[in-house]
Amino acid sequence: MVREGKAESCFHVRLWCIVVLCLVLLSACFIVSCVEKIWGCCPGTWKPFGSSCYFISSKEDFWAKSEQNCIGMGAHLVVINTEAEQDFIIQQLNKTFSYFLGLSDPQGNGDWQWIDQTPYKENVRFWHQNEPNFSAEECASVVFWDERGWGWNDVFCDSKRKSICEMKKIYL
Missing domain, CATH: 3.10.100.10 (Mannose-Binding Protein A, subunit A)
Structure with a gap:
């Protein structure tokens, strides 16, 4: 029973690591898109x-x-x-x-x-x-x-x- 709890705990830590990594990547993408907007843009064919x-x-x-x-x-x-x-x-x-x-x-x-x-x-x-x-x-x-x-x-x-x-x- 102790081993199952330890395995389950490891699974939760890995899951949280994946969630945090995804949030960091999404945040980075958001920041980059904001910076691009601050720099300015042109209409499509311009x-x-x-x-x-x-x-x-x-x-x-x-x-x-x-x-x-x-x-x-x-x-x-x-x-x-x-x-x-x-x-x-x-x-x-x-x-x-x-x-x-x-x-x-x-x-x-x-x-x-x-x-x-x-x-x-x-x-x-x-x-x-x-x-x-x-x-x-x-x-x-x-x-x-x-x-x-x-x-x-x-x-x-x-x-x-x-x-x-x-x-x-x-x-x-």
Whole structure:
């Protein structure tokens, strides 16, 4: 009878060890999922980089319509703040297309403005050589030119192009 009690006691200790181990593993999984949520996430088809999410439109439209499409998704046309951001974005693009940026010169007087009111800085710009070059082209796009690679170009706002939308990551 004593031996049966000892065996039963060993069984209970093992069972409790398994229960505690499972609780520790579940807790670890919960903590990891919370940390991931604190870091932020992007909607399914959006690409994450830094504190933002990016959507590359497959549809071509005018600049104003492209901005409205971005707004409809809770975003705006992309604002490029760093070379690292520019490098990330161009890796997502197809070289055969041109993509609207959230940069425009509404008066055609060289006063370029970002759509989110970020100050336009001369040191954070990636214009192709000799661009912008025509005051009637009041919107900016990023385009690949064989001899020059990726860079910005001033374009007519009423031309149809693909676009890049940007939103801040969602933090839960």
